Amino acid sequence: MTWSRFNLPLLLLLVGSYSAVICGARNVTTISLGLVWDIPEAVIEFDIQSGRMLTMIRNYCPWAPRIYQTGFNTSGAFSINSLPTTNELSSVKASLSEWNFLFFGIKQNSVTQVLEAVTVPTTLSEFPVMQKHVVAPLPQSLLMDALLKAIAHRINESQHPAHPSNYKAALLFDNSVQISELYPLFTYFTEGVIYYPLSVSLIEADLLSVRRSHAVNIILIVTDAQLGAYIRDKAFAIGLLGSRYRWFVHGPRFINNGWTIRSMNVTSLEFGRIDDAITAKVLSTTGAFIHDLLAIWTPYLKQYMCEEKNPVNQTVNGFTGLFKLNPDGSARRLTWQIEIYAGMGYHRVQVGVWSSSGRFEMLSRPDPPRTSADILAEMRSSKFLVATLLSPPYVQYAEGASGCSQCRGSDLTGMYIEICKTVLNNLGITNYEFVLQGDAAYGVKTGDVWNGVIGTVMDGKAMLGCAPITINTNRFEAVDFTQVIHSSRESLLLRKRSTDPLMLVFQFILPLHYSIWLSILGVLILVALVLFVMNKIAPNSDSNYNFYNSVFFTFAEVVQGTAGTTPSQISSRIVVSFFWFFTMFLFLSYVANYAVFRTLDGVRQQVTSMETLIQNREYECGSLNNTVTDSLLQSSAYLHMQQVYLLMSETFSNGSVSDISAALSLVNDRTRNFVLISDSLQNKYYSEIGCDLVSTGDFYDLKNAMILPKDTEYKHLIDVQLANMTQEIASLQTKFFTVHQSAKNSCYDGSFDSVVRYYIPKDAWPIEPGALTLTDTLGIAVINLVGCCVAVALAGMERLIGHIQRRRSGIRREQQVVKASEVKFRRPNV
Missing domain, CATH: 1.10.287 (Helix Hairpins)
Structure with a gap:
């Protein structure tokens, strides 16, 4: 058998069938069942469901002769142009007639409208002409009507109903929907719609955009099952299925999933009841259309193969609505019908029905109250991710641990880490993991995107931000803060001027x-x-x-x-x-x-404030990148802070240091005078463990806390735990910020300079400008002491020399006496 193929890429004609093995049959009739569709998954659905249909018919009348005299064959596939020529239509008609097509299923579009006009004879006397049945798609005007009615009802029954203009919607529609067909949604959500044409490569970025906007609270998605499942998983991973979002879904069929749902606010518009769909193994919109197409064909094929006398004249209730079947094999749709469900997975319940006949019924099902037990059960059901960054002594590696990016609780310690561990353990959350921030940033907004810990929490990649995040207006609009954990101030960390x-x-x-x-x-x-x-x-x-x-x-x-x-x-x-x-x-x-x-x-030497820092041009200065300090100096209205930021810009291209380790290296560098503007508690800690470092010039009060995703349900649970930990938090602050003598750096390295420095008295900081100190006058005292020592030494030498001289004089006198005596005794007698 030969057939024509036109490689024109608009629409794929798929002809699926079931192949029968016939033993000993002489007169075999071959029947072809055709399908025109534009989605590849239709091939699989057609093959699977048509096989089940034919098996069911054979089991219905296994004794009928035609069961063994009829075969169903696969005919092939070919493409046709959106505007086929006369020759193309003739070729298609010839192929359809040659292969004895009995029924032809069509998804409505511009090309299939042309095919509907094609008349093809068959070899069956019961159905002399091939019948074409259009079952899809649902007209977008009807879909918009169903969506709007469901949305309006669900908004009105929410705990805090409001006018639609107070809601902002994100629309994620595939290419089966034209933007012009979304006009009813745009008019319903006035000035509050973000439209995302679905593309696999952009889905994650689009969902993150919705997550970061914080303005969107209603999400509508219309697409196929495969892409819908991908969207569902990505949305769950970043927290877009949280309680603050209300989803309206058509197409994907969110039925089975392997994780606990954190939101009941999902309303799905389904073709058919979910239990029936699961039984029939129909898990997609395309599957529902194919199922209804075969539901139309089943009575006709049963009549022919079982040789029933009564012609088909009945109404079929399919997944997508009612169909009227006529004796000649033609069929027409009577109504479209959509079942409306609320919730997901095992929590799903049917709450309403919509029909193109004008029927719309929805049960009043307000959002169920969320108890603390429900919230905690969900928090404990999966791994609880906590975003943090190294910032000793708030967050630091535990003894013997280093180099982890996703750390266990035992790998990290520090004031905030211990607070987080205590809170999570008290809530019964044991399956948690700390994720170290890759960019080592607390979080600032660049354009419309937040980086650092704040960006990670906003994107749903962590459920808690465990770091000393300073509260300010911009951050408060992006994330939720726990209650204040500790207060501090900004200060200056610098090294005392290095001198010989x-x-x-x-x-x-x-x-x-x-x-x-x-x-x-x-x-x-x-x-x-x-x-x-x-x-x-x-x-x-x-x-x-x-x-x-x-x-x-x-x-x-x-x-x-x-x-x-x-x-x-x-x-x-x-x-x-x-x-x-x-x-x-x-x-x-x-x-x-x-x-x-x-x-x-x-x-x-006296850098004791921002003002004196500006006056002393010997010093460079900087702050940590992506911190409140950096933003404060950059946007401050105070002249001296603006001048400090200009001074910072002279040192660094962006005016700040990448992380705390790099900043401390600069402060400790004896070849330069660098001042770090940062948290006063942390600066004081580093000044005590460092060599010749000092923290001075406190200014600007800071309130610090942990962060949570916006409008999260478990915020009050964490706040209650923090409120009960007031004394423990104070103890942890004392524990981690008190530097023991053994941890202090004495600056002694055995060199001559360090020995001299070790014995020089340390002057109290700060020193009054121009005041003489003990160190300043120590040289004079040393000279006086050396002079005294030299004088004492000379006096001793003088005494010694005098004693020696006297002794020598005595010896000489004794020698002279002896000589005189000898001369006297030797004198001769006269």
Whole structure:
């Protein structure tokens, strides 16, 4: 058998059949059953259901001769143009006649309207002409009528009914519906409709868009079963099947699912009763249409194969409505009928019916009250995901754990983690998991999208955000906050200015350059030498100006003024007078430079507020990216905060640091002066465990809490637990923010600098600008101590030398006495 094929891609003609094996039959009649459809799944549905139909007919009259004399064959498939030519129609007609098509099922469209005009004879005397039966699709005007009536009824029976203009709807319709056909929905939800033409590649993004908008509370979906199941699973994964959303569904048949439903607010418009559909294994809209088509054919095929005498003249009640069957094999639809269900899965119940005859009935079924037990049962039924990010000591790895992205409760610890664990355990939720935020951000809004922990919770990827999220207006519109867990402020974290420890101790020499000090030493020696020489040339009558005394005299003149007697000779006095003039200007220059040095040193070191940070240009500054601090400085109306943000922008392209680890590295870097603007509690903690770090300049009060998806049902359950944990939260804050002595960094690394720093007294912070501290005067004390030590050592040496000299003198005297005695005894007698 040959047939024509026209490769024109609008509509696929599928001819499905059942093949009978005939043993010993001589006159076999072949009957073909045809189908024109535009959905591939229609092939499978047709093959499965037609096989069941023919089996049922054979079982109905197994003795009839025609049961063994009739075969049903597959004819093939070919495409036809939306505007077929005369030759194409002739070819189609020839193929249909050659293959002895008895019945032809059609899904109505522009091409099938042309096919309806094709007359094809058959070889059966009972049905001399092929019959074409149109069973689909449901006219969109009727579907819109059914949807609008169901929507209006369900809105009016909700706990808080309101005018349709107060509702915003998201429409997810496949390409079987034209946007012009949605006009009734647009007029019903005035200024409140978002339309999403369904595309597999965009479904997840579209659902996330609905989830993030927070304005949508009604979702309508019309599509096929396969795509509908995909939408259902994605919607469940991101929380779009939560209690705050009301779904109206036609097509997908949300019947069986392997997870617990979190919402009863699903109204589905079904073809046929669900129990009957499950029994008949009809799980899609296409399956319902195919079932009704075969329900039309069954009486005719039964009449022919069982050789019944009475012609077919009856009404058939199919899944999609009533059909009138005529004796000649023709049939027409009497009504469309849709069953209306509420709920999903095992909670589904029929609440109404709609018919194209004008019938509309819906039971009053208000949303059942949700008890705490119901909510908790759902929370415990699946894994409870908690979004968080590392921010010690609020959230940190437990001892021995690291590197997990989806962490068990034992992998993490910290103030907020322990609070979350306690809350969840008290609620009986043991199957939970912490998800570390990949972008290490708390959450800010960029355009229309939130990132960080807030974005994860908004997208339904986590049911709780366990981190110190600061409450502000923008965030409050995006998510729900638990009750306030703790309060803090913004502050500045910086490292004390790094200075050479020896220079820090002997900073009194800094006002003058070392070359000046060497010059002064040279002048002292030179003047002493001149006085010594002048004293040799013209001795002073009342003092002995040897070189030693001259050096002491010049040193005393510089340090404390005139000491002892002055030279009596005019020449020496002239030398001393000019030296006095030199010391006067030296003293004035030193005092002036030291005063300026102390003032500038105080200004450079004292960063105690945002205002002083602006004044001190030696420091760089920044905040953590995607935090309230970053947003506050960027959008503040205060001039000094705007100036700080400009200063931050000079340091970083976006004005902020990626995460806390990078920020601490910058603060601890001794090659630069960096100030971190962040949470005061955290800054104080880092200042205690860090080396030479200080937290100062508190400003702007912060209220911190955990976050939940908007309008979530379990918010009050968590708030009750937090309210009962007031003392425990205070204890956890003390536990994690109190730094034990063993954890503090002493800054001692064994180097000479660290040894000197270790023994230098630590001045209290902050220091009054320009004030002298013990460290500032320590060098003078050290010099005095060294001088005393040297003096004591010299005194000991002098005593020792004197003792040695006296001993030697005594020895010499004794030797002289002995010699004198020897001379006396050797004198000869006269």
